Amino acid sequence: MAEVDVLVIGGGMVGMSLSVALADAGIKTAVVERHAPGKDLDQDFDGRTCSLAHASAMIFEGLGVWPFLAADAGPIYDIRVVDGNFKDGISSLFLHYNHEDVGDDPFGYIVENRVIRSGLAQRAAALKPLKVYAPAAVEELVHDSHGVEAKLNDGKTIKARLAVAAEGKFSPTRDNAGISTRQYDYKQTAIVCSVGHQEPHDGVAVELFLPSGPFAMLPMTGNRMNLVWTETTELAQNYLSLDDGPFLQEVKKRFGDWLGDLELLGPRFSYPLSLQTSNAYTDTRLALIGDAAHVIHPIAGQGLNLGLRDVAVLAEVIVDAHRLGLDVGSGTVLENYENWRRPDVFAMATVTHSLNKLFSNDIAPLRLARDLGLAAVDKAGPLKRLFMRHAMGVVGNLPRLVAGDPL
Numbered sequence: 001m002a003e004v005d006v007l008v009i010g011g012g013m014v015g016m017s018l019s020v021a022l023a024d025a026g027i028k029t030a031v032v033e034r035h036a037p038g039k040d041l042d043q044d045f046d047g048r049t050c051s052l053a054h055a056s057a058m059i060f061e062g063l064g065v066w067p068f069l070a071a072d073a074g075p076i077y078d079i080r081v082v083d084g085n086f087k088d089g090i091s092s093l094f095l096h097y098n099h100e101d102v103g104d105d106p107f108g109y110i111v112e113n114r115v116i117r118s119g120l121a122q123r124a125a126a127l128k129p130l131k132v133y134a135p136a137a138v139e140e141l142v143h144d145s146h147g148v149e150a151k152l153n154d155g156k157t158i159k160a161r162l163a164v165a166a167e168g169k170f171s172p173t174r175d176n177a178g179i180s181t182r183q184y185d186y187k188q189t190a191i192v193c194s195v196g197h198q199e200p201h202d203g204v205a206v207e208l209f210l211p212s213g214p215f216a217m218l219p220m221t222g223n224r225m226n227l228v229w230t231e232t233t234e235l236a237q238n239y240l241s242l243d244d245g246p247f248l249q250e251v252k253k254r255f256g257d258w259l260g261d262l263e264l265l266g267p268r269f270s271y272p273l274s275l276q277t278s279n280a281y282t283d284t285r286l287a288l289i290g291d292a293a294h295v296i297h298p299i300a301g302q303g304l305n306l307g308l309r310d311v312a313v314l315a316e317v318i319v320d321a322h323r324l325g326l327d328v329g330s331g332t333v334l335e336n337y338e339n340w341r342r343p344d345v346f347a348m349a350t351v352t353h354s355l356n357k358l359f360s361n362d363i364a365p366l367r368l369a370r371d372l373g374l375a376a377v378d379k380a381g382p383l384k385r386l387f388m389r390h391a392m393g394v395v396g397n398l399p400r401l402v403a404g405d406p407l
């Protein structure tokens with residue numbers, strides 16, 4: 001039987017980030033992940049990139065993970081938001097964010113999920129207080145006022161003071177604890193693929209709003225862009241069933257020729273989109289983090305960023321309790337975590353949901369209003385700067401890791 005302070009269930013990007021943060025602060029941590037080590041690094045496991053906001057880069061820096069990502073992180077220097085449709089073309093009214101308007105740092109970085117997972121695994125391997133159980137699953141979990149006890153499918157038992165569910169959208173630990181969720185099906189699917197192009201992108205990210213959903217072009221390292229192409233689910237299935245040639249033609253219709261000729265790099269992936277928020281983020285000796293707590297539309301590339309801010313806050317309240325010799329799974333620790341995280345999650349879920357509703361249609365008066373809105377925000381300096389700082393994740397009561405202080 002193993003005895004630790006914190007048991008993390010789910011070793012994805014969010015669960016591993018928390019495990020690294022805790023172990024780095026000397027807290028004994030176990031993480032249970034159902035996939036075998038390295039499986040999530042396969043080329044066909046996940047074709048996504050994440051746009052890591054400035055705050056997330058700070059968190060990874062603080063955790064000692066950034067050195068493993070830096071060489072593969074494409075900086076975002078400019079963001080262009082454009083409205084368009086195939087009939088009228090691209091609107092001349094658009095919003096342009098330049099990183100120099102808020103400082104010297106890039107807005108953030110585009111990093112492949114595979115690279116993030118690999119960086120976390122390498123950092124985790126160097127931390128003595130962290131033990132990874134993989135492939136493994138929790139078969140039975142008790143979390144009550146006395147403590148946490150987990151029985152794994154290989155017969156092992158782990159005892160802890162706190163359990164953390166980081167199992168993503170379909171978290172069984174959340175459901176077994178009786179924590180309900182609110183859901184909204186967007187009836188949209190994101191098609192994800194990467195393209196190579198002739199001309200350099202100069203760190204420009206483009207979000208093109210088309211009637212069935214946004215088409216995002218995200219600058220990776222080199223002459224590569226990752227595309228997140230949102231369509232109604234029915235249309236997405238049609239595009240996904242095309243052979244590479246016709247599929248690339250459809251991509252080109254949306255991408256345009258601003259970077260020269262395009263080629264497809266690697267396979268395509270698809271993800272059905274929904275909004276899902278948990279009605280509570282905690283239960284007795286249990287905390288939810290990342291997609292287990294909240295899933296949002298990828299329209300602004302903020303889901304992982306939100307999860308990493310959960311990590312920064314939960315790690316801070318746990319570490320503070322541990323340093324004072326207090327119980328890391330107490331109601332006070334969990335209450336502090338939940339109260340600190342709710343406003344940020346609520347704001348981001350509301351903004352991404354509203355943006356998708358406002359832009360994913362082709363109703364003429366609405367289109368004019370939103371184009372005028374984009375142009376007005378573009379001219380309104382303070383409002384534009386506030387939006388930029390929100391996207392960078394540096395607004396509100398910042399945890400130490402985001403502020404650049406040690407945990």
Ligand SMILES: Cc1cc2nc3c(=O)[nH]c(=O)nc-3n(C[C@H](O)[C@H](O)[C@H](O)COP(=O)(O)OP(=O)(O)OC[C@H]3O[C@@H](n4cnc5c(N)ncnc54)[C@H](O)[C@@H]3O)c2cc1C
Nearest residue numbers: 010012013014034050051167168290291301302303304305
């Ligand atoms: C198309 C698309 C584009 C996106 N782009 C961005 C972006 O640009 N920027 C951004 O910030 N976010 C983005 N996101 C969101 C981001 O991908 C997610 O928020 C993030 O992956 C959530 O990480 P997680 O670790 O919480 O969950 P997951 O990635 O779902 O990981 C959960 C882990 O738990 C494991 N697990 C599950 N059940 C069990 C179990 N019972 N026992 C043990 N292990 C288990 C799984 O194997 C997995 O490793 C995007 C999402 C989509 C769909």
